[in-house]
Amino acid sequence: MANQDFGLAGALKIRPAEEGDATHLHTFCFPEKTSTQVAEELKTDLESEGQTQRLVAESSGYPIGQITVTKDSGDPEVAQVGNLAVSGPFRQLGVADHLMAAAEIAAAENGAKTLEIELTATETNVIQRYKDWGFVEKPLVILQKMLDAEASEEEVVEDTVEDENPVTEAGGEQQELLNA
Secondary structure (H helix, E strand, O other), X not given: OXXXXXXXXXXXXXXXXXXXXXXXXXXXOOOXXXXXXXXXXXXXXXXXXXXXXXXXXXXXXXXXEEEEEEEOOOOOOEEEEEEEEEOHHHHHHOHHHHHHHHHHXXXXXXXXXXXXXXXXXXOHHHHHHHHHOOOOXXXXXXXXXXXXXXXXXXXXXXXXXXXXXXXXXXXXXXXXXXXX
16 A cells, blocks of 8 residues: 555644643653652642643643743742643644743733743753744853762861962952952
8 A cells, every 4th residue: 555645634722731631641741650640740730829830732632732831939020931741743743832832922921021941951952942942041050069968977178278379260250259
């Protein structure tokens, strides 16, 4: 049998999530999670009193994608997008583009002037996709220190400083502040 093009067409609807969407979101978007986890996360979003909006992309009555928009607790003009997921067979059809556009509208209607997303630097394909949607990278440095009581007691290091002014060229202004 030869390949045939049947010209099938379908409608896509973006709407607020409902509690009954959990089963299909689990099946189509989050099969790596348990159905209970998906249901609990959805319920939490729905009960967040407008803090988090979850939008669903629906095709033929089934949720096949979703995105969340969460108000920034410190700045009402900022919202974070996250949890963008689209079922595999629908990824090449622009569903994520429609979800992102709906998220922008929902955030703006809720008073946000800026959308943000936090990603790890290793997610280069995802970062590029968000850049395609108009996101830009902010210069941000996150420093982390692990606080492990046992390790810190065992690792006592004595520093000796031979030079009274240890400012190095590489440290610049920040190094001067640390030595002040």
